[in-house]
Amino acid sequence: MTLLQTLLRKVLPAAGLLTLALHPIPSFAQVTLGVSDWPGWVAWYVAEKEGYFKKYGADVKLVWFPDYMTSVNALSAGQIDANCQALIDTLSPVEKKVPAKVILVTDNSAGNDALMVSNGIKTYPELKGKTVGVEIGSIEHYLAATALKMHGMGEKDVNFVNMSTGDAAAALIAGKVSAAGVWNPWIQRIQQHKAGHPLFTSKSAPGLIPDVVYARDAALAAHQKDFVGMTKAWFAAVKFIDANPMKAAEIMAPHVGLKPQEYALSLAGTKLFGAKLNLAAMSKSTAPESLYVSTAATGDFLVSQKAITATPDPASFIDVGIVKAAMKP
Incomplete structure (x- = not known):
């Protein structure tokens, strides 16, 4: 969530969605994943650059959205197979019964x-x-x-x-x-x-602001192998970034128009979730990283703002199956 997103957020959503409606994104790959300007999502370019998609047999095309909310709307409209988005922006589509599931937690904001x-x-x-x-x-x-x-x-x-x-x-x-x-x-x-x-x-406030991958049910059914491989690639990317933060910043920074040194600061304020944290996040518990905890708190806020009418049951929109499959050798 950086300068470019902020400047364009108010200007592009309507125009961007109209463009998507008139010119749907061509599916050159089996899975199209929406990505926008937030460290936990730009990190996917590390997976791409380091060859992890290919290594794990995932046919994935990263689709860049200059405006974040356009990506959320594109997923709901069926223009892409999956999208990187905040949990707070996922509960409304859940209430509207968009046929999709949360299959991965990319990160928690940890100072950003x-x-x-x-x-x-x-x-x-x-x-x-x-x-x-x-x-x-x-x-x-x-x-x-x-x-x-x-x-x-x-x-x-x-x-x-x-x-x-x-x-x-x-x-x-x-x-x-x-x-x-x-x-x-x-x-x-x-x-x-x-x-x-x-x-x-x-x-x-650990766990307060989780970010997820929200994937359409039809795509999950048709391309489970690619989603599992994509998730394995994510876990590998997290390990790479944790071990090589500056090298990762050099890969990520050009995608958002910042210098690596600047981007390294934003990356430090983002807690990326690997395999074990994903399993914890997608399990019912009282731990702060659990989506069950964050959904309850986020839902209460959205209800108070009249953005949704009731907090959805996390079990209705979380699918831990992809994470579990990706954790297998």
């Missing part, structure tokens, strides 16, 4: 999302009554609401003003708001301008 505050604010009581720039209903809004709740406050204790993430960051830098919900690179840019500091980040 933050509630940034002006330098004069050091504690949560000092934030009371202040203006917070945030995109209402977004991950950043969810993070800010969670931070307030964890510190004995509620949304009514601050004045949330709806604005894009880029605008919120600019407003904080300009001193027009006291706080802003942002992600990297905006966190870095606010700090570079010495205009604020993080009062709360996703690193302090």
